[in-house]
Amino acid sequence: MPGFWTFMYRLSPFTYLVSAVLSVGLAHTEVRCSDIELLRFRPNGTTCGSFMAPYMMNFGGYLVDGTAVDTCEYCPIGQTDVFLDQFLQIRYDERWRNLGLLWVYTVFNALGALLLYWLARVPKGEKKEKRV
Numbered sequence: 001m002p003g004f005w006t007f008m009y010r011l012s013p014f015t016y017l018v019s020a021v022l023s024v025g026l027a028h029t030e031v032r033c034s035d036i037e038l039l040r041f042r043p044n045g046t047t048c049g050s051f052m053a054p055y056m057m058n059f060g061g062y063l064v065d066g067t068a069v070d071t072c073e074y075c076p077i078g079q080t081d082v083f084l085d086q087f088l089q090i091r092y093d094e095r096w097r098n099l100g101l102l103w104v105y106t107v108f109n110a111l112g113a114l115l116l117y118w119l120a121r122v123p124k125g126e127k128k129e130k131r132v
Helices: 003-011 013-026 048-059 080-088 092-121
Strands: 039-041 072-075
Touching: 013 080, 013 092, 048 072
Parallel strands: none
Antiparallel strands: 039 072
């Protein structure tokens, strides 16, 4: 994203609202890929588990059958935490921070609106009494 839109993304309160809601609602859940989502390939003369072990240590996911030697079926995402972190940059451990930032934004805007109203609409100076 261009710099200006990154700034606007961070400035928007909806960023923190959506992040807090998604991190609490979707975190720590296992993902099961359907048959059309599985990646199929042939290992190089070993079992699928030994062939994919180094890759899965770095990138996660799961194998349907780790002992297969014919065709491997691999799902690249095993938990929702991986999806939230990799694609949406939402982390479960930041849920309270995001909720706090949302409240700071709300309180700051309410106080700013009251201050602006006071500066623009409330009369200033001494009141002079009229004598009749």
